[in-house]
Amino acid sequence: MIEGIFVDGLIFSIMVMGVLISYRILDFPDLTCDGSFATGAAVATMAIVNGWGIPAALLLSFFAGAIAGMVTATIHNRLKVPGLLAGILTMTMLYSINIRILGGRANVPLLRTTTLYTEFPKVFSALGQTGSVLVGTLIIVLVVKEMMDVFFRTDLGISIGALGSNEQMIISMGIDPRRLKVIGIGISNAFIALSGGLLAQYQGFADANLGQGMVVQGLAAIMIGEFLFDSNKISFITLRVVLGAIIYKALMFLGRYYGYYIKLTPSDLKLLTGILVIISLLIAQTRSAASTADARKKALRRNKEKREAETREKENAHVED
Amino acid sequence: MLRIDQVSKVFYPGTVNEKTALEDINLTVSRGDFITVVGSNGSGKSTLFNLISGTYPVTGGKLLIEGKDVTSTPEYRRAFTIGRIFQDPTKGTAAKMSIEDNLITAYSKGMKGLRISLNAEKRELFRKELKQLSMGLEARLKDNVGLLSGGQRQALTLLMTVLSRPKMLLLDEHTAALDPRNAQIVMDLTMQFIDKYELTALMVTHNMQHAIDFGNRLLMMDEGKIILDLSAEEKKSLTVPKLVKLFKSIKKKDYVSDEDLLTE
Numbered sequence: 001m002i003e004g005i006f007v008d009g010l011i012f013s014i015m016v017m018g019v020l021i022s023y024r025i026l027d028f029p030d031l032t033c034d035g036s037f038a039t040g041a042a043v044a045t046m047a048i049v050n051g052w053g054i055p056a057a058l059l060l061s062f063f064a065g066a067i068a069g070m071v072t073a074t075i076h077n078r079l080k081v082p083g084l085l086a087g088i089l090t091m092t093m094l095y096s097i098n099i100r101i102l103g104g105r106a107n108v109p110l111l112r113t114t115t116l117y118t119e120f121p122k123v124f125s126a127l128g129q130t131g132s133v134l135v136g137t138l139i140i141v142l143v144v145k146e147m148m149d150v151f152f153r154t155d156l157g158i159s160i161g162a163l164g165s166n167e168q169m170i171i172s173m174g175i176d177p178r179r180l181k182v183i184g185i186g187i188s189n190a191f192i193a194l195s196g197g198l199l200a201q202y203q204g205f206a207d208a209n210l211g212q213g214m215v216v217q218g219l220a221a222i223m224i225g226e227f228l229f230d231s232n233k234i235s236f237i238t239l240r241v242v243l244g245a246i247i248y249k250a251l252m253f254l255g256r257y258y259g260y261y262i263k264l265t266p267s268d269l270k271l272l273t274g275i276l277v278i279i280s281l282l283i284a285q286t287r288s289a290a291s292t293a294d295a296r297k298k299a300l301r302r303n304k305e306k307r308e309a310e311t312r313e314k315e316n317a318h319v320e321d
Numbered sequence: 322m323l324r325i326d327q328v329s330k331v332f333y334p335g336t337v338n339e340k341t342a343l344e345d346i347n348l349t350v351s352r353g354d355f356i357t358v359v360g361s362n363g364s365g366k367s368t369l370f371n372l373i374s375g376t377y378p379v380t381g382g383k384l385l386i387e388g389k390d391v392t393s394t395p396e397y398r399r400a401f402t403i404g405r406i407f408q409d410p411t412k413g414t415a416a417k418m419s420i421e422d423n424l425i426t427a428y429s430k431g432m433k434g435l436r437i438s439l440n441a442e443k444r445e446l447f448r449k450e451l452k453q454l455s456m457g458l459e460a461r462l463k464d465n466v467g468l469l470s471g472g473q474r475q476a477l478t479l480l481m482t483v484l485s486r487p488k489m490l491l492l493d494e495h496t497a498a499l500d501p502r503n504a505q506i507v508m509d510l511t512m513q514f515i516d517k518y519e520l521t522a523l524m525v526t527h528n529m530q531h532a533i534d535f536g537n538r539l540l541m542m543d544e545g546k547i548i549l550d551l552s553a554e555e556k557k558s559l560t561v562p563k564l565v566k567l568f569k570s571i572k573k574k575d576y577v578s579d580e581d582l583l584t585e
Contacts (some may be wrong), residue, residue, distance in 0.1 A: 155425065155433035158418070162426045165415035169423075172413065173485060174400040174430035232419055232465050 003130040005253050009246030010137045011198045012221065014144050016245045017238060018065075018192035019218030024237075025152070026184045027164040028076075031087030033192050033218065035094025036068040037211035040193025042101040045108050045206035054116050058197050065193020068094060069185040077178040091211075098208045106208040115201035133202075140198065144191065145238045151187070152234040160184045213270050220273050221248040223280035251276070322489060322521050323350040323373065328382030330368055330545075342368040344545045346382070350489075350521060357532040358525045359564075360542035366525045369542070370491050373523075375399045387488070401430050404487030404520075406478055408494040413478030416467035420458060420477065421447060423466055427481035450480060454510060472503025476510055483514045490515065492524040508535075529561045541568060548572075 015037060022030035040061035047057035068090055076086035102108045117133060124132035151157045163170045163180045170177050192214070200206040225244025231237060255264055255272055264272075325348040332340045343365045350356060360366050371377045373384065375396035384392045386402055406413055414423050424447045425439045444462060451459040454476045458469075466474060475495060482490070492511065496504035512535070515522050526532050532539055539556055541549035541564075548571050551559065 150437075151435075153439070154435045154437050155429075155439075156435055158422050158439070159426050159433045161418055161422065162415040165417040166412070168407075168412050169415055169426070171397045172400050172405060172482070173426055174397055175432055176395070176397050179432065232417070232463075 003134050005250050006246060007133055007137050007202060009249035010134075010141045010242070011195055011202055012217075012249055013141055013195075013242040013245035014198065015192050015195035015214060016218045016221045016225075016241045017144065017148055018188040018190070018195070019215065020222055020237070020241050021160075021188035021191070022185060023219060024222060025161050025164050026181065026188070028083045028181065028185060029087070030069070030072060030083060030185055030188060031215055032068055032072040032090045032094070032185070032189055033087075033215045034211040034213070035091035035098065036065045036189040036193045037196040037214045038098045038206070038208055039064050039068055039094055039101070039211075040196030041200035041206040041210050042098045042108075042196075042208070043193070044197030045110055045200045046101055046103070048110060048113055048115060048201070049108065054114070054119065054201075057201075058116075058194060061197030062190045062194045065196075066186040066190035068193070069187070069189030070182050072189070073178075073182040073185040077181060095208065102206060102208060107205060109205045110201060111204065115204075116198065117202050117204075137198070137202075141242060144194070145235075145242065148191075148238050149235045156183070157234075213273070216270075216273055216277060217248065220276045220280070221245040223277060223284070224248055224251075227280070227283070248276075322352045322354070322387060324348070324383075324385040325369075325373070326383040326385065328372060328379050328384060330365075330372060330377065331380045334380070342545055343372070346545075346547060348540075348547065350523065352521055353519060354538060355515060355522045355536035356524070356538045356540060357536040358523060358540045358542060359527070359529060359532045363544075364542040365545040366542050367493060368545075370405070370493050370523070370525065374403050374405050374491060400487075402488045403491060404482035404485060404489070405491040406475070406482055406493065406495040408497050410471040410474040410478065410498060413481065414466045414474055417465060419463050419465055420451075420469075421462040423477065424450075424481060424484065427485045430485050450484065451477075453513075454480060456506075470503070472499050472506060475499060475503070475507050479507060479510055479514065483518055483520070486518070488521060490520050490522040490524075492522060494525050494527060497527060529564055533559050533561065533564065543568075543572065 015033075019030075019033060022028050022033070043064045044057040044061040047060050048054065052060075072083070072086045072090040075081065075089055076083050079086075099106060116136065120132045120136035121129050124135050127135055152161060159170060159173070159175055160180050160183065162173075163175075163177055163184070167177050170180065196210060199210070221244040222241060223244070224247050225240035225242075228240055228243055229236070231240070252269055252272070255269055256266055259265070259268070325346055328343060328346045329341070330343040332338070332342055346365075346369065358366050358369075368377070372379050375391070375394060375398075379392060382392075383390060386399070391399055415426070421439060421444060425443065426433075428438070428443070447462060448459040451462075454473075456473050456476060458473060458477065466477065469477065475498075479495075490511075495511070496507050499507060508531070511522075514520070522536070524531075524536065533556060537553040537556075539549070539551040539559075540547050549567060
């Protein structure tokens, strides 16, 4: 049970890293995510069902997601429509494409096939069933986290971060912001689809509706993470994402497990997630207002002290005269 | 260095809001020139800068940089030769990133690759460069730029711009949003960098004294035209009252409001 929360949270954290790139690093509200998550699941499932092997399945879902993201960024760049609309367009189109990938069905099971999660207990046989699944997932997440950390320390990664903070600066530095957006949103959705590909193997099926509400869930996890600690270092930011994702899954588990005491049903969880995001935003807002007020008070106090010191100096000068 | 040939700019052409911001501007800037540009609000100074840097396309005319026609070159490509600093100190730096990340982005122009160039050697170089600003920023490489004051951010923007080695600087009232002390510091640094890197510069300013004190040429703009073009020789004897008088005599009208705008 506890192991389930961790594995679920770890797989989910890869998706949240994708959302982190689009929402937090690039400042691009990308809804492609809701479609590309299911695309990743569909591609991985079909690759495994057709016997192409697990590594190919994961690679294909990664690249399928990257293409979906690049389509969104290209729509945004070429047609000069807001990112939000570009994302909705791709997401809507992906729904049909996902069903095509799944061979015209909305749901494809992964029964009696070799998946990552039937392999983990064999590879880490010393750890037992639950331990091996947990360790296997953890290794994948650590690899993805390390990839993120290294990428956002490269010159390209830093310039993508700068684009999210100030587009004019990127233009002034002679970089085409459109190209950076294609790369950034592509990578974002690649991680999201990879997470979908893992989840399909973990839960044993792919579903065309798998991605519904993913964006908001990802945002909730990011915001929970941001309450944990403050940092501008990418390795801490991604660590925050992993922890936030696990805490979010734990909260949702509590809601599902103990929710019936207050008559909550699983269908209420989306409402809960939304409320969680709103509360997080409210707390963040009050916090920043408080710190601004604090800074203002400090500035006033400093000024007062300075004035007092000056008058004192003048008085002293008079005495000396 | 820069040739502006019969350039004009019309906003919202064909609508009721149609406005001619620039009318048949001709200007030749030679290498090493430092030109100050004055004029009241709405006279077209900023539009001229936006056209030179490529933020807006021109409605008519041609723009040449170093003999090459750049009329339809996108802004990010022109940025290889042009470094622009805005009035708003937040426009030149990325607030959510550290000082060192900002500097490494500025260190080389153009599309970046997958190399990690930010190493101990670069940090040492950045510390040395930041020391020139004498603002204590060399000890704060890992601090987010958002934590800096307006003056510090503008000084950092200036340093980033010159580090990226442009050939020409466009200074768009870059000290106007700062307090007098910081404005002085940033202006001193600007002069120091222009000398050191032998830059060609155009500077828009509302400060008439600055316009007279700095540079080797002075342009005055009004209603989308260059109405006055003074050489270094003519500038020597110039004072603020003389300049205002000149403006009035050209306009042949006594604009009370313009006089307010043109004095310090």
